[in-house]
Amino acid sequence: MLRPDVSSAARRRGAGCLAAVGVVSVLLAGCTVEPPTPAPDAPAIAAVVSEPQERKILDAVATSIAKHDNVSAADGLRARMTGPALSMREAELRLAEDTGEERWRTDLSMQTQQTVLPSDQSWPRTSYAVQAQPADTHTPALMVFDQASAREQYKLWGYVNLVPGASLPPFAQPELGSAAVAPDDDTSLVRSPQDALAEYAEVLSEDSDAKGTGAFADDRLRQDLRAIEKSQTGVADWAETKGKYSFTAEVEPSLGLRAVRTADGGALVLGGLTGTQTIEVGQKGAKINTDALPSAQQVLFGDEAETNRLRTRYHDFVALYVPSAGSAHKITLVGFRHIPIDVSGE
Template identity: 75%
Template sequence: MPRSAVRPRSRAGVCLATVAAAAVLLAGCTAEPPAPVPEAPVVAAVVSEAQERKILASVAAVVVEHDEASAAEGLRARMTGPALAMRQAELRLAGATGDERWRTDLSAQTQQVVLPSDQGWPRTSYAIQAQPDTRVAPALMVLDQRSAREQYRLWGYVSLVPGASLPPFAESELGSAAVTPDDGTSLVRSPAQALADYAEVLSEDAAAANAGAFDDDRLRQTMRDVEASQTGVPGWRTTEGTYSFAARVEPDLGLRAVRTADGGALVLGGLTSTQTVALGQEGAEIETDALPAAQKVLLGDQEPADRLRTRYRDFVALYVPAAGSERKITLVGFRHIPIDVSSG
């Protein structure tokens, strides 16, 4: 699998200005010196790169220690939110199917870190993994610290899309500011709206009202391929079958957004999606033996029926350009994990 291109980061300058006080003698009176102009605040990361790498090493150690489904509860020590839910689903599928491709490599070797500049809490940092293997896409990891007394925990992660270019970020020592979910002024659309619109586009593809605002991407192509594999089988038309796929934002998962050096934002958030295959012909049954291994495992011993519903947990990373840009919103990474299958 080709390496993901990461563009060089830009260097932002910091300017400090001071004004010296001066005394002026006028008509025998001494004028009050002007108040000093306060120095411009120095923009700097609130976590050093060395500290970040120690945090990542600690998280990775917990991931390695609890790398089986039976030990997944131990991940709570250093994982939370979408990352915890996805990892538990990955471990279940990897163990049940014997397919290690379900288990994302979350090793701590990184090629770049994006550190927070915001002084308060919660704080969020990002790490772009060094390529673990030429056949495996590197991961983009999101870490949260909810308060000063809590440890950083892995909140979410995606596999970077092969060939996708990440946006540039400020130098790590300067840090990068968080972007609020409703910031629709500095961006072509707010992070929350971009995520909601992407869920719509993922569901309806080219027919979606906002499809033109997004570049085509690997996840959408995957969904088209899956639909073709379901509806392209011999005899599909005679079964009077229907196929649907619908994604929606999972508000309980929240989202994270960070400013990029070009004024845009990297936005990460969770979705849930549902794929439904239904046969309209009386007496027709879906051939469960032909299902992918993951769906078979999740279906278990349920009886075959004329309907099969598969739920997925999705986590996506979108680049949202700055306001006024003619660039489209781009998917730079995702994770798409089946979590439940039901028949009937």
């Protein structure tokens, strides 16, 4: 009855870099969103991390991840991973091992085409890196690194795969650095970072019926979720089983969010959500055919008894471009990861 999930990692359709005076941007081919025009009077501030220092950080994190990149050694990831990145990697390693499908394991090689370095003097400090095109068919990863205090190491805090056809906004040149944006900044942006993330969760949950849908451009994740719903509810006997389908998303407060100023006065916002897919058949005696589940859901469901109601939870980590206040641009999804972490019958 049920068909495989649509993979969030799409074939990359091309990559390129655009440069302008004082800004750097990354563009994936097929882009339908024009990159914002850089502000001519961006403040001249200095990065607190140099490009050579960032390179050493990337190499150290990459070495640690490669050393602990299997389930039996996953505890060692904590030395250089934290937050949503750690949760996602642990889930990816379990799925790759249990399903035998390497597609679940994000390529986290750290040869880069762009870095965004912090200018804030205080801690925590956050830097960003856009991966060079990986060897597989995934689009490049956008990675977020955190240093919690002066005495702690930088750790990989989060990552997404860039959406094919989406573009990152321009940032200040690395030597100038880019400032962090407060989660509740609702004066310089069309939405504060925390409100943008919360409204996007509503959009994923309700799609076109959500209050904030008009503020968001349509995107690949929403298209994937619609395709998954259609694959479940479009089967011939769905009506006869009195089937019900839903997907909801909620902000995961414990994960926090990160936001950085773009050269046009907007912000790049990254944060974690918890997604829940529920499938139910109401016909008396009807059960969900678990043998027809996608491989990831099968291994997560395990040997539980057949059920008429199935709940799948996901880690959803997203990167949003939020325009500056007064802009006519919509909030745009530029990257995401959608990872199943638990399946249960109810």
